[in-house]
Amino acid sequence: DATATGADGEACDETYTIGFSHPVGEADAVKQVKGFAQAHADEVGCVELLLDNTTGSSLESQRQTIESWVTQGIDAIVMQPVDPTAFAGLQQQAQEKGIKWLTYSSEMDGRDGSVGFDNELSGKQIADDVTTWIAATHPEGGISAAVTTLVSVPVYAGRWEEPIAALDEVGVPIVSEQECADQTCGLQIAEDALRENPDLRIFIGLNDSAALGALKAFEQSAISADEVYIAGQDGAIEALEAIEAGGPYKASAAILLDELGASIIDNSIAAITGDGEVDTVTPSVLASLADQAQLDELKELLK
């Protein structure tokens, strides 16, 4: 168990204990954010970062973690709730105890700050990109699309709602709308959907994992890569390399994970000390072949 020291190794006058909780601990992107947050905490010094071990969107597990943090009386909690309404009571309890309550990429009333990563923005970037792509490659239509969702975790809704709205707008039928956030189901859904709908050309994943699964299905089909648009969200390294390879994988709404990780620490400290910016939104950026420099930068970040 790490005891915090100052950045230069000296003992601290005051140590801030900050808890960061995310419901999908097994996801690659989450593991990376935690890593960046820890790195930044070490850099700043005098910060002890607590990380929970919730996986699989387990409400029970996340709830228990946050409760014990509240019982412990740590200084700040940064969390992405499985379901915001299920944590309103705890938020109030925490704040009554003087614990700063910050949300991570989600909305909660009365929070002391937020580490923004906007799921809607992410969804919107993909939505815009796919609209452009359709206009350029299939202006006459005649294609269909698949989107994956995770309706049990409403926080992410922007990631699929935005692309769905955009596709509706341009009149591309959505023939598959299945719950999926990993490669295995992505592959299976894409295979089945392709067989059922030979005109399927668009696959938008809730995250990169789902989209990467779909990528294998399209690669195995006889459809030329130019005709296909696959996109994910998060900016996972495997996805970035797939984009760079110039195949069917066209884009990913990438989060600047280092910035995001740093904000967890910085915004918490700002909320505790009352000094500094407590609400930040780390923009997602669209990673695609259109911007090679950006792609390189993102890849560099994740190395």
Add this chain to the structure above:
Amino acid sequence: MMIVFAVNTRSFLTVDNLVAVIAQNAALFIVAIAFAILLMAGYVDLSVGSTMALAGVAAGLAFNSVGVVPGIMAALIVGLAVGVFNGLLIGRFGMSALIVTLGVLAAARGIAMTLAPDSIYGFPDAVRVLGAGSFLGVPYIVWIAVAVAAAGLFVMGITPIGRHVLAIGVNPRAAFLVGIPVKRVVFALYAVVGLAAGLSGLVMVARLDSAPSGTLGLGFEVTVLTAVLLGGVPFTGGRGSLWKVLLGVWFIAIIKNGLTLMNVGPEVANVVSGCVLILAAGLETLQHVLRRRL
């Protein structure tokens, strides 16, 4: 184990933390008691997690449309109804317990999600009092869990039903032949487990002050099963002690709590809790072997 936790964390052994552990796991205690009795009779119910969700959603809808008491009733009635359904198919018609309850696990979750696509919240204040208030310094929900445990211990310990349950678990044919209404007992046990799941769904919703249909009680069946098995009830039934089951639940809760307080990531948490389970199984076997030697 306990020592490791106590040494490595500041708050593991504080009274606050210990009461909090029970309060956090009140739902688990409630379901585990009923589940353990069912398992002693040789039957399982894997649908408890979804039953909780369905009952919780029903309670939530009723809280916001009718009132607090109807909400409480709704949770209990829905839980009971699911239990009665399971009990009919399994107890009365003799269908496979595992398959039926796996089916209900999926179906009840689906129904809960259909009923409440978004989570339900903004309940009357009384709900929050139920979830967070306390009496004599002990939270209401802890009182509820204690009452359920006491009822379970009473029934299994000193009433004929306790003997009948064990007899059914160890030799259903013999139980039938001495005139125990086996089908009716099994039916009733499923109804009780359903009711317990309804109650624990209610407890969860009151604590959360919200009823998220997609995640409420998700994966709960595995936790309950693990706790009950750890409590020494064999999967084939026929024996077991509710005291040990309470210990099993406590153990699971403590591990979870200790791991959180020690701030380990999901990778290490998985490895540690896996090893603890294996160790526990090993200790039990060792105990058996030693007892037979004596």
Add this chain to the structure above:
Amino acid sequence: MMIVFAVNTRSFLTVDNLVAVIAQNAALFIVAIAFAILLMAGYVDLSVGSTMALAGVAAGLAFNSVGVVPGIMAALIVGLAVGVFNGLLIGRFGMSALIVTLGVLAAARGIAMTLAPDSIYGFPDAVRVLGAGSFLGVPYIVWIAVAVAAAGLFVMGITPIGRHVLAIGVNPRAAFLVGIPVKRVVFALYAVVGLAAGLSGLVMVARLDSAPSGTLGLGFEVTVLTAVLLGGVPFTGGRGSLWKVLLGVWFIAIIKNGLTLMNVGPEVANVVSGCVLILAAGLETLQHVLRRRL
């Protein structure tokens, strides 16, 4: 059921789709065969999903650092090792099968995630050929699944081991007293299930062309268990036919496929697959009752 799917989708009854269903579920077929044999002897292994992940990660790491053949070996060896571990604790030392394998389920996942914090990808081309290539128009992985099924049918049908497995499932004490090396058979069965999980981890990784440690095989144990139970092997062992198990797997695969093709949402999918399970249990019971009437 089949009719609903056939009417509502274009491709459900096409040959393409039928072959694809096997290919998609090759991993499930492989594990289910071994798992069913283990269950016939009265034992379970809930750790298969995590074993797949661990074996898959090992294969992935070896593919990228050493080569294709070492990668294949790595998956098989890791799977076998986990199986041997389970077999030692359960078969040799008599520890509780459910608790030990629940423990290994958690621990193996944790180890896989520690070994590979990010997913592993970018394998040599041969891996992709293994996953997607075909021979005589049938994908390699389908050949593998067919070979495993044939081996299982062969062993259970016409070798002494098949009888020994059933004998252990029916009456382990009597099996012991007629000289069947019960402990050794159980140990071997766990090793085989581990090996099968390793193989199916390899198949999954080859298909995905990537080894995501956090999600590979997640929840697989429930799917396998459901398929095998649907295939008519009772949880207490002692009977069952591998042909019916294959049918059970097929059934599960078909439902998933049909629901995906029909593109129903998760709420409805849950309700439908739940109801199908319950119906299947009902049909089996009905069959029993009718057979006894005759």
Add this chain to the structure above:
Amino acid sequence: MSAHPSGGLRIRDLRKSYGTVSVLKGVNLDFAPGEVHALLGANGAGKSTLLGCLSGAVAPTSGTIHAGGKEHTGFTPRSAFEAGTAIIYQHFQLAETLTVADNVFLGVELRTPLGTIRRRDQELATQAILERLDVPLDPRTGVDTLTVGQQQIVEIARALRRDPEILILDEPTAALGRHEVEALLALVRRLAHEHGIAVVFVTHILSEVMAVADRVSILRGGTLLWSRDREDVELGDLVAGISPDRIDSATDTARQLGEELVRLDGLVTSYCGPIDLSIAAGEIVGVFALLGGGRTNLLETLAGARPVSAGQVTIGGVPARIGRVADAMRSGIALVASDRPHQSLFGRLSALENMLMPHYRRLSHGLRHPPRENQIFNDVARRVQLSPRSATTEASAFSGGNAQKIVVGRWLAGLDDVRLLLLDEPTQGVDIGSRAQIYELLRGYVGAQTRSVLFATSDPDEAIALADRIVVLVDGHIEAVVAPSIGEHALLALAQSVDISKAHS
């Protein structure tokens, strides 16, 4: 005996069939109060099925049962109980994880007004019943720690506890020692004659019939052959009625014995010993003892199923390793255990699989050979007079005696290289005709003087009829080794010698 206006039990045209197999083909019988009625018949004649109809365990296909002043077309266990019947099953039906008292009162617990169990009262009442049976047993012991014989006592205590008007006993003496059998027979007589209970008694031991019955009925192939007062029948009538084509076994032909094959030197088990014994090739040695005398303990230890404390076993001059079953088997030792449902039978597997289970590996060269398996099965089934002689029938669907034939038949196929065959109660539940047949087969089994047989029995007649030499065990020690010519009474006296003195110390 005159038929009583009320009480007792009348069966009219009772039929039962399983699928196309008809087991009871229209039976009419009267069981009068105050009478001990022995129901006899060959294995598979339908006795247990008939009794099952009376206790609610089996639903008859048609027919009526008059009991408790009412006419029934069938019973449930509870309605049978309410009509005043209680039954002791051939295969005990106990909840093994519960205590003796819990089992005795299972389903009819004594309750306080609160609904809780009056545990102390139950224990005292159980104690009282056990004392009536003359069996010292703590009511608080768990049933799973009891021997088969003790479990049988618990079954009997349970039936008595229900104060029945009609008491049904299905081979209650099969697992009991001589001492307990006598106590039980005396009790049965008393219950009938003094308390006016109608007792129905199934047994394969004809001496018991002659000792206790007032009336005798014989079933053959699911129909009543005849029903007579006991005074009007001779032993010969019974034998002729049960197994018409019984061949008298040639007991008196002097048998050739070979050299010493098996030798026990100072063998100490967890209960028995030290035991020194030498068995010649071709010899059949009987172990006779009272209930709890250590027969089962000795045989199971020799078979490797229990730990050896000290001593050595030599087979054919070679020290045998008997620590584990597999080792014992490799040394050529095989066991037929006495607790059939728990230790021997694979209930859900077929008769053929049951019979060949120990031999599959030897019978196959990696692959099984079904035609050969069938041929062996049919051969053995014919020799042991198995009925039905069906290879595919589940073992659990066979009658008790026929299941025993399957289990013993396992080793009579002669496929193995067993040198020492151990049989614990080899003919329990087997009818008189087949019993002689099995004795004959066992003699043939050791005839070539390459094998020996060591069997344990609680029936002195069996010890005398089958053994070349009888070892009398008392409290786990060899009291005497005698020739069968010693006779039943002397044998019993030997077995009881220390037991009686211990009872008074």
